[in-house]
Amino acid sequence: MLIVNNLVKKFNTTLAVNNISLKVRPGKIFGLLGPNGAGKTTTIRTILNIIKPTSGEIIFDGNPITYEYYNIIGYLPEERGLYKRSKVIDVLIYFGVLKNLNVRDAINFADYWLKKLNILEYRDKRIEQLSKGNQQKIQLIAAIIHNPSLLILDEPFTGFDPINQQEVKDLILSFVSEGKTIILSTHQMELAEKLCEDILLIDNGSAVTSGNLTDIKKNFGGNNIRVGLAGRLISQNQFPEIVKIDNYNNYSDIQLRDEIVPSEFLKKLIGKIEVNHFSIIEPTLNKIFIDLIKKNSNNI
Amino acid sequence: MKKILAVAKWEYLEKVKTKAFIISLIITPIIIIIFSVLPSLLFRQEAPKVELIGVIDTSGVYFNDLVKEMDNYKLENEQKNYLLINFSFDNKNFEELLITANKNIEKNLIEGCLILYHAGNDSVSAEYRSKSLGNFKNVERLEEAIRSIKLKMKLEREGVDTRLISYFKERVVVKQTQVDEEGKVSEGDFITTFFISIIFILLLMMMVVYTGQMLVRSMIEEKSSRLIEMLISSITPDELLTGKIIGLSLLGLTQIFIWSVIGISLVAGAIIPLAAFNNIVPMLFYFILGFLFYSSLFVGIGSTVNTEQEAQQITTYLSLILMLPIVMAIPAIQNPDFIVTKIFSYIPLTIPTVMILRLNIGNVSELEIFLTFAILIFSIFIVTKLSAKIFRIGILSYGNKPTLKEIFKWIKE
Numbered sequence: 001m002l003i004v005n006n007l008v009k010k011f012n013t014t015l016a017v018n019n020i021s022l023k024v025r026p027g028k029i030f031g032l033l034g035p036n037g038a039g040k041t042t043t044i045r046t047i048l049n050i051i052k053p054t055s056g057e058i059i060f061d062g063n064p065i066t067y068e069y070y071n072i073i074g075y076l077p078e079e080r081g082l083y084k085r086s087k088v089i090d091v092l093i094y095f096g097v098l099k100n101l102n103v104r105d106a107i108n109f110a111d112y113w114l115k116k117l118n119i120l121e122y123r124d125k126r127i128e129q130l131s132k133g134n135q136q137k138i139q140l141i142a143a144i145i146h147n148p149s150l151l152i153l154d155e156p157f158t159g160f161d162p163i164n165q166q167e168v169k170d171l172i173l174s175f176v177s178e179g180k181t182i183i184l185s186t187h188q189m190e191l192a193e194k195l196c197e198d199i200l201l202i203d204n205g206s207a208v209t210s211g212n213l214t215d216i217k218k219n220f221g222g223n224n225i226r227v228g229l230a231g232r233l234i235s236q237n238q239f240p241e242i243v244k245i246d247n248y249n250n251y252s253d254i255q256l257r258d259e260i261v262p263s264e265f266l267k268k269l270i271g272k273i274e275v276n277h278f279s280i281i282e283p284t285l286n287k288i289f290i291d292l293i294k295k296n297s298n299n300i
Numbered sequence: 301m302k303k304i305l306a307v308a309k310w311e312y313l314e315k316v317k318t319k320a321f322i323i324s325l326i327i328t329p330i331i332i333i334i335f336s337v338l339p340s341l342l343f344r345q346e347a348p349k350v351e352l353i354g355v356i357d358t359s360g361v362y363f364n365d366l367v368k369e370m371d372n373y374k375l376e377n378e379q380k381n382y383l384l385i386n387f388s389f390d391n392k393n394f395e396e397l398l399i400t401a402n403k404n405i406e407k408n409l410i411e412g413c414l415i416l417y418h419a420g421n422d423s424v425s426a427e428y429r430s431k432s433l434g435n436f437k438n439v440e441r442l443e444e445a446i447r448s449i450k451l452k453m454k455l456e457r458e459g460v461d462t463r464l465i466s467y468f469k470e471r472v473v474v475k476q477t478q479v480d481e482e483g484k485v486s487e488g489d490f491i492t493t494f495f496i497s498i499i500f501i502l503l504l505m506m507m508v509v510y511t512g513q514m515l516v517r518s519m520i521e522e523k524s525s526r527l528i529e530m531l532i533s534s535i536t537p538d539e540l541l542t543g544k545i546i547g548l549s550l551l552g553l554t555q556i557f558i559w560s561v562i563g564i565s566l567v568a569g570a571i572i573p574l575a576a577f578n579n580i581v582p583m584l585f586y587f588i589l590g591f592l593f594y595s596s597l598f599v600g601i602g603s604t605v606n607t608e609q610e611a612q613q614i615t616t617y618l619s620l621i622l623m624l625p626i627v628m629a630i631p632a633i634q635n636p637d638f639i640v641t642k643i644f645s646y647i648p649l650t651i652p653t654v655m656i657l658r659l660n661i662g663n664v665s666e667l668e669i670f671l672t673f674a675i676l677i678f679s680i681f682i683v684t685k686l687s688a689k690i691f692r693i694g695i696l697s698y699g700n701k702p703t704l705k706e707i708f709k710w711i712k713e
Contacts, residue, residue, distance in 0.1 A: 045529070045696070048529075048533040049533070050529060050532050050533055050696065051696070067536075070533065070534050070535065071534075073533060075529065075530055075533045076530075077526040077527075077529045077530060078526065079524075079525060079526040080525065080526075081521070081524065081525020081526065081527060082525065082527065083314065083518075083521065083527070084521070085314075085318070086314055090314075094306065094310050095530065095534070097302075097303070097306040098303055098306055098307075098531065098534040098535055099534050100302070100303070139530075142530065143530065
């Protein structure tokens with residue numbers, strides 16, 4: 001388990017991370033979410049022990065981070081790139097050895113992962129000869145070659161086609177089942193919603209919301225319905241029950257006032273308009289993200 | 301330690317294989333050979349052809365004697381080196397003679413033309429016209445001849461014994477020898493020693509520039525791809541820096557080793573005289589220390605750079621500093637105690653090259669060698685420390701190039 005308590009990082013006068021706490025449980029994926037420049041990278045760098053926090057503590061499996069910590073942590077940075085002119089296997093051995101593997105183990109693990117990700121044929125090619133997607137796979141292998149117990153992945157899915165995305169997703173899920181601690185930082189809310197059990201949403205260096213995703217959704221205010229309307233659209237001022245309405249081509253998403261029972265509203269609606277679809281919806285993480293960040297920036 | 305070695309090995313192997321390294325390995329010896337063999341070809345051998353020199357001597361007093369004097373210079377095949385032609389035709393005035401001479405020079409019919417003014421008086425003056433101003437050897441010989449004739453004529457006029465005259469005329473040749481530290485006297489071949497030191501300086505400069513550029517380029521690659529973050533989540537920045545410096549130094553030593561082999565074979569082939577390597581031990585020390593100094597400097601500076609252009613600028617400035625001794629060479633040769641040279645031989649940036657130069661032009665005391673070694677080693681230590689501090693922050697700062705003020709802040713942190 002990784003515990004971060006009251007993390008603060010100041011650069012000169014700017015406060016990059018302001019009092020952030022988080023708890024990552026093993027066997028679960030933790031989503032570190034937030035807009036660009038929110039402080040995600042700084043948070044990750046302090047967890048990685050790349051930069052020293054101004055204050056706060058980082059504890060992994062009961063111990064504060066030390067030098068040994070380097071060997072059990074795996075990190076995939078957001079920007080991708082490798083030593084272009086070097087051979088795939090050489091690069092993987094190098095990163096393996098830097099994680100304290102001996103050369104033989106590094107070769108074995110490299111071969112194992114190359115095979116598992118279906119790119120064993122590129123083993124002795126130079127990196128620049130590989131497609132972009134395959135280069136990213138190599139970098140992913142470089143991040144996990146030493147079988148880390150704490151894995152930090154920054155936007156692991158960008159740049160992959162759907163098939164490769166699925167492969168990477170399966171790989172991450174296999175780590176989850178092995179009980180590893182995983183932090184996922186991403187902008188892809190649909191993926192975060194599917195993969196993460198706990199999240200921390202940060203903006204301007206501070207936590208906006210955190211905790212179990214299901215709880216967050218529940219607390220976000222859930223009186224949302226989706227209706228498909230034949231013919232004309234409805235507007236907010238026709239119905240006092242509606243707080244907010246988003247109209248799309250085929251359907252409309254409607255947020256009702258908290259005290260309104262959705263089925264009662266449906267009855268009222270049917271009396272006036274022809275309805276061909278009705279469902280109760282949870283707020284998507286995407287919606288929570290946008291709404292909370294907007295609210296947060298209005299407050300500032 | 302294992303990780304440091306891994307970094308060193310990686311940096312070494314990946315760079316040894318690059319084209320840039322292999323090219324530098326080949327190009328540099330070619331430059332050495334050009335620099336060491338060419339001057340000895342140019343300076344030692346007499347031009348193998350007979351040179352035609354026109355003489356305008358309206359008085360007619362000097363011409364015959366000049367021919368006699370210049371006949372003393374022979375080519376290797378015992379032919380005369382100079383053939384003097386009398387341009388003082390009776391039917392033309394002085395101006396016309398000059399024009400004829402100019403035309404002949406222009407058409408390459410004659411090498412040059414000597415014009416004597418006021419010949420016959422005590423105050424004779426002369427002019428040598430030719431296409432190039434650089435022919436010091438001919439001018440020197442003509443001067444010598446004129447002076448000798450002038451002396452002879454004056455003495456004859458004063459009625460001095462002809463035997464005495466030939467005694468006066470006899471030239472004294474000063475042979476140059478050099479005294480080394482052990483008090484032994486050796487016949488110095490000044491030009492070769494001088495060029496050897498210039499070669500060493502050039503070698504050092506090229507090595508620093510090449511390896512420096514390679515290093516900075518790979519750091520830019522690591523920074524722009526954020527590979528650096530994967531690296532320093534595996535290893536501390538200090539370890540990474542140490543590994544890089546070790547790898548780079550090994551790279552430098554490989555280069556020195558290969559060049560030494562080439563150098564030894566050149567000596568063995570008697571292309572470069574062994575005497576030129578009198579100071580080889582301290583020279584090698586300055587060379588290696590200088591390389592280490594600049595490598596550690598480059599690692600620090602390199603970490604602040606984000607683009608190739610910035611890297612190029614920095615390497616250009618540094619190579620200019622390394623070139624400094626070549627600019628100072630002439631005053632330093634004329635006066636080895638020249639104060640500016642002395643000052644530069646105590647500034648870490650210029651110690652290696654200036655001392656390599658000084659070792660070969662004048663004797664440098666053992667104390668000075670000791671002091672400069674100490675300064676250099678001490679500054680390598682300091683620069684590595686500072687570089688480590690800059691490196692730690694520099695590798696994580698992207699975007700704009702940091703200002704000097706910011707870098708200063710990093711050092712203080």
